[in-house]
Amino acid sequence: MAEEKSLNFIEEIIEADLANGKYASILTRFPPEPNGYLHIGHAKSICLNFGLAINYGGKTNLRFDDTNPVTEDTEYVDSIKEDIKWLGFTWANEFYASDYFEQLYQFAITLIKKGLAYVDDSSSEQIAAQKGTPTQPGIENEYRARTIEENLQLFADMRAGKYKDGEKVLRAKIDMASPNMHLRDPLLYRIKHAHHHRTGDAWCIYPMYDFAHGQSDSIENITHSICTLEFIPHRPLYDWCIEQLGIFPSHQYEFARLNLTYTVMSKRRLLQLVNEKYVSGWDDPRMPTISGMRRRGFTAWSIREFCDKIGVAKRENLIDVGLLEFCVREDLNKTALRRMVVLDPLKVVITNYPEGQTEIVTSENNPEDADGGTREIPFCRELYIEQEDFMEVPSKKYFRLAPGQMVRLKSAYIIKCESVVKDAAGTITEVHCVYLPESKSGDDTSGIHVKGTLHWVSALHAVHAEVRLYDRLFKVENLNAAEGDFKDYINPDSLTILPAAYAEPALKAAKFEERYQFLRKGYFAMDKESTPEKLVFNRTVTLRDNWAKAQK
RNA sequence: UGCCCAAUAGUAUAAUGGUAGUACAACAGAUUUUGGUUCUGUCUGUCUAAGUUCGAAUCUUGGUUGGGCAACCA
Numbered sequence: 001m002a003e004e005k006s007l008n009f010i011e012e013i014i015e016a017d018l019a020n021g022k023y024a025s026i027l028t029r030f031p032p033e034p035n036g037y038l039h040i041g042h043a044k045s046i047c048l049n050f051g052l053a054i055n056y057g058g059k060t061n062l063r064f065d066d067t068n069p070v071t072e073d074t075e076y077v078d079s080i081k082e083d084i085k086w087l088g089f090t091w092a093n094e095f096y097a098s099d100y101f102e103q104l105y106q107f108a109i110t111l112i113k114k115g116l117a118y119v120d121d122s123s124s125e126q127i128a129a130q131k132g133t134p135t136q137p138g139i140e141n142e143y144r145a146r147t148i149e150e151n152l153q154l155f156a157d158m159r160a161g162k163y164k165d166g167e168k169v170l171r172a173k174i175d176m177a178s179p180n181m182h183l184r185d186p187l188l189y190r191i192k193h194a195h196h197h198r199t200g201d202a203w204c205i206y207p208m209y210d211f212a213h214g215q216s217d218s219i220e221n222i223t224h225s226i227c228t229l230e231f232i233p234h235r236p237l238y239d240w241c242i243e244q245l246g247i248f249p250s251h252q253y254e255f256a257r258l259n260l261t262y263t264v265m266s267k268r269r270l271l272q273l274v275n276e277k278y279v280s281g282w283d284d285p286r287m288p289t290i291s292g293m294r295r296r297g298f299t300a301w302s303i304r305e306f307c308d309k310i311g312v313a314k315r316e317n318l319i320d321v322g323l324l325e326f327c328v329r330e331d332l333n334k335t336a337l338r339r340m341v342v343l344d345p346l347k348v349v350i351t352n353y354p355e356g357q358t359e360i361v362t363s364e365n366n367p368e369d370a371d372g373g374t375r376e377i378p379f380c381r382e383l384y385i386e387q388e389d390f391m392e393v394p395s396k397k398y399f400r401l402a403p404g405q406m407v408r409l410k411s412a413y414i415i416k417c418e419s420v421v422k423d424a425a426g427t428i429t430e431v432h433c434v435y436l437p438e439s440k441s442g443d444d445t446s447g448i449h450v451k452g453t454l455h456w457v458s459a460l461h462a463v464h465a466e467v468r469l470y471d472r473l474f475k476v477e478n479l480n481a482a483e484g485d486f487k488d489y490i491n492p493d494s495l496t497i498l499p500a501a502y503a504e505p506a507l508k509a510a511k512f513e514e515r516y517q518f519l520r521k522g523y524f525a526m527d528k529e530s531t532p533e534k535l536v537f538n539r540t541v542t543l544r545d546n547w548a549k550a551q552k
Numbered sequence: 553u554g555c556c557c558a559a560u561a562g563u564a565u566a567a568u569g570g571u572a573g574u575a576c577a578a579c580a581g582a583u584u585u586u587g588g589u590u591c592u593g594u595c596u597g598u599c600u601a602a603g604u605u606c607g608a609a610u611c612u613u614g615g616u617u618g619g620g621c622a623a624c625c626a
Contacts, residue, residue: 031626032626068625071625124623128623133622134621137554138622166624179556180621187624189624208625208626210626212626229619229620230620230626232556232620233555234621311565313564314557315557315558315565316557316558316619317564317565318563318564319564320562320564322576323564323577327576329588329589333588334589363585367586368590409585412585414585452585453586453587519588520586543587544587544588545587545588550587
């Protein structure tokens with residue numbers, strides 16, 4: 001069977017480069033700035049960069065773009081490395097732009113000597129004003145005419161710490177009238193008397209992104225430098241620096257960043273959610289961060305699969321979060337252990353079952369996995385079922401429990417509702433049923449077929465657990481198109497804590513790395529706050545629910 | 553009143569001058585001791601106008617629409 005290979009535009013470029021001998025092998029890089037945690041948008045870039053290298057027999061470097069000491073921190077370095085590893089990727093080298101500071105400084109001197117860079121004493125306001133606007137050309141100032149010798153001396157003095165922050169900058173001398181704003185004498189170096197997370201106080205001048213990124217790519221011999229669309233206008237500058245410096249010609253290619261419905265994807269906004277306590281931290285299970293999703297119970301496979309399914313192109317996109325949910329369900333359906341947990345309990349008394357008697361029923365760990373084995377579940381006279389699985393006055397097509405109606409208790413017996421018990425307020429407190437002894441699972445001679453099967457937990461043996469349910473963090477699909485402050489759209493019901501759900505005893509042995517399907521309620525993972533005394537589970541995602549959908 | 557990028561179904565993404573396909577979503581049905589899973593089927597699309605061509609989603613030009621470009625951020 002001939003395989004259909006359809007390539008994205010970057011794969012096409014790489015195949016062409018490899019086919020015509022431009023490169024013998026490829027080298028990509030993932031270049032995060034260590035000033036925040038990685039999110040699902042970064043996962044797209046990670047899967048792309050590492051995936052390309054894997055598919056075409058190349059390598060990928062991890063390079064921290066740490067050129068702005070005031071916002072960067074080793075806490076972020078550590079989390080980024082952990083997230084990439086967890087996603088399942090291995091970098092060839094761990095590099096830092098700060099490793100290249102001396103080299104970059106020499107590159108700057110090269111430009112000065114070629115008359116292509118100058119020290120400017122203007123303030124940031126003056127520089128901005130002199131830049132003009134997209135529709136009006138900028139103007140050249142007096143510092144632009146400085147001699148090479150003077151620039152060399154001034155730049156050395158900048159490095160030596162003779163000036164205060166903002167007093168001077170080094171700029172490229174390109175074209176103040178360029179229709180591309182980035183070519184209007186862009187800043188190369190600025191003075192920052194700040195402590196750097198790796199170089200400490202060795203430097204008081206730091207290169208700007210445009211004078212660090214492309215050169216770092218070149219130093220590492222990166223063949224394909226892949227970034228997002230907003231860097232398209234930087235490409236002429238990227239190429240200009242490499243050409244003027246005469247160094248290895250890395251090439252930049254741009255793809256459209258990921259946008260997801262009902263969430264935000266900028267580090268600035270995510271940081272705000274953390275700092276202003278809208279969420280409990282970067283790894284809050286509602287966050288679209290890798291660490292948040294991991295805590296929520298997402299699997300690395302599901303994230304990789306998602307990134308594969310969304311594709312890579314140059315058009316702005318807004319991906320339905322439903323696709324992410326599909327991917328995680330697809331994985332968890334095959335791997336999650338089935339367990340029964342009643343989230344919103346209603347007591348059921350089996351009036352014809354002997355008091356004090358307990359029997360053990362067995363149930364498969366995973367019907368999708370023939371080798372998954374079984375577990376034992378205690379059954380007795382008093383049980384809990386979900387409130388929503390009983391209706392005193394059933395609606396049409398409701399085939400759960402109702403007076404006179406029969407249902408199967410999963411892996412146990414068929415029961416029939418005989419009566420209800422109510423308190424003074426008229427609220428149902430107990431449902432009384434009879435069971436059919438000949439209907440036991442695996443040994444059913446009753447000949448009765450019921451449409452509904454319910455999950456249940458023995459009241460005598462139930463284990464208490466806290467269950468945390470999550471909904472989307474925002475109420476609107478497209479936060480980028482929403483007017484005003486994005487925080488106005490936060491969903492107040494994004495977290496529901498059920499402090500006292502009833503779980504079957506097997507869950508006492510729950511493990512962090514295992515995933516569970518609480519029958520009919522969704523997929524769950526144990527939270528990091530869980531203890532043997534107090535189990536805590538996060539709902540990763542609900543099951544598909546055609547019944548609930550039909551009710552709307 | 554500049555420059556750059558993009559436009560295929562509800563959402564994404566293929567088709568690289570020759571049958572518009574796939575996934576998710578939606579809808580209908582079958583199976584089911586999870587209203588889950590699985591299976592089957594259905595619906596919906598080339599922004600627009602002109603041109604090139606035997607033939608255009610694809611090439612050209614104009615238009616329209618969306619996005620980006622001025623931080624001592626990356």
